[in-house]
Amino acid sequence: MADLDEDEALLAELGLELTPIKAAARTAQEERLIAGFEEILRFVEEHGRTPQHGEERDIFERLFAVRLDRLRALSDTHPLLMPLDTRGLLQEAPSLVTTQQGEALDDDALLAELGVVEGASEDDITQLRHVRSFEERKALEDIASRTPCPDFERFAPLFERVEGDLKSGLRKTLRFGRDASVEKGNFFILGGQMAYVAEVGEPVRTPNGESNARLRVIYSNGTESDLLERSLQRALYKDETGRRITDDDHGPLFGGTLEPDDIVNGTIYVLRSLSNNSYVVEHRELIHKIGITGGKVETRIANAEKDPTYMLAKVEVVATYKLSNLNRMRLENLFHRIFQGARLELTIEDRFGNPVKPREWFLVPLHVIDEAVRRIQDGSITDYVYDPTQAMLVRQG
Known part of the structure; x- marks a missing residue:
C-alpha cells in the first residue's frame, strides 16, 4: 500500500491525476452488430464450420451466411468486432460474388420463407434487425440441452414430408400464440429448426395449478430434447421466428364446393x-x-x-x-x-x-x-x- 501511495504522490508532483479510465459506452447499433457476430461465432463453435449459402441449408444458417458476408464487406465494423474474432472470420473475403446474389439472400427474403413478414429494410449492414436479444437467446437455451437422437431414421421421413407439404402449400406456418396448445404429432419451428413432438408424458400439476407434461421433441438436425410443455411454449412465445406448422387436414379431396386450388x-x-x-x-x-x-x-x-x-x-x-x-x-x-x-x-x-x-x-x-x-x-x-x-x-x- 505504501508503494501505491508513493506512486500517487509522484504523479501528483508531476501534475498528473490518477483517474480511472471509463469504458466508452456502446451505441445500440454497435451492440446489435456485436450480438449478431456472436451468434455467428456460436454457430461456428457448434458446427465446426462457417455458415454456408444454399437452399438445402437451414434457414438460419443461410441468414448467418449473409450476415457474415456483410460484416466482412464493411471494413468500418472490423475495429469493433476484431477483438471478438478468435477464429479469423473477418479476414476472409465475402463468398457472394454479385450484388444480385446478395439481394436475393437478404435477411428479409430468407425469413420470409419461415412466414416472417417485416417492413421495408435498408441495405446498410448496420440494420441487423433480426438479431435476438439476450433474453430471447436465454429463453431458447432454457428449453433443455439437445442430444443426438439415436433413432432419427424413424423421424427423418416425417421432416421431409412436412418440408414438401410446406413447399407445395399443403401446410403453412402460423405465428405461435393464437393456438398455444402442444400435442403429440405437432410440428413447430423453433430457433430456425423444425421441431416434432414425438412423445407426451403424463400431465402433472404445477404449484400454480396449471397442467404440465414432459415431452420428447425431435429436431430436423438430428437432435432431441427432453423438456416440459410449458418450457416449449415459453420458448416459442419468445422466439420472434417461432412458428406452428399446420396439420395437412384441410378438407376433402373431392366435394361439391370448389376451392381456389x-x-x-x-x-x-x-x-x-x-x-x-x-x-x-x-x-x-x-x-x-x-x-x-x-x-x-x-x-x-x-x-x-x-x-x-x-x-x-x-x-x-x-x-x-x-x-x-x-x-x-x-x-x-x-x-x-x-x-x-x-x-x-x-x-x-x-x-x-x-x-x-x-x-x-x-x-x-x-x-x-x-x-x-x-x-x-x-x-x-x-x-x-x-x-x-x-x-x-x-x-x-
Missing part, C-alpha cells in the same frame, strides 16, 4: 419412361410417374425428352383416371405420401453432363396404383399404406 375436371395420369438408362430398362414395368393435370395429358408430356422431370426421355401413358371437383395439391401429396417408401432414387446426366435427379417416380406396379385410385375415390385409402417388400397396399395396424 380445385379443378372442375381433372385427369390422374400414370406414365412409363422410355429411357435407355440401364436401370430403367431393367425395371421398366415397375417404374411409374403419377401426375395430375387439368388439361390434356398429351400437352403436358409433349417435350418430355427435354425435361429432367421426365428423365430426359419420351414417356408413354399407361393409365388415366377422370375425376371431378378434385383438389390437385392434396391429391398429389396423398399419392406421394402413400408411395414415399417406393420413391425412385436415380441420378442421370443431362446433355451437358450435369447430374439431375428426376422426381415423382415410384417403383410401384400399375395394378397397385389402380387400387390406390379406387380407394381414394371411396375414401378407404386412409386405412392403407404401401408395403414395398410385398409390393401391395396393406391395412395399417
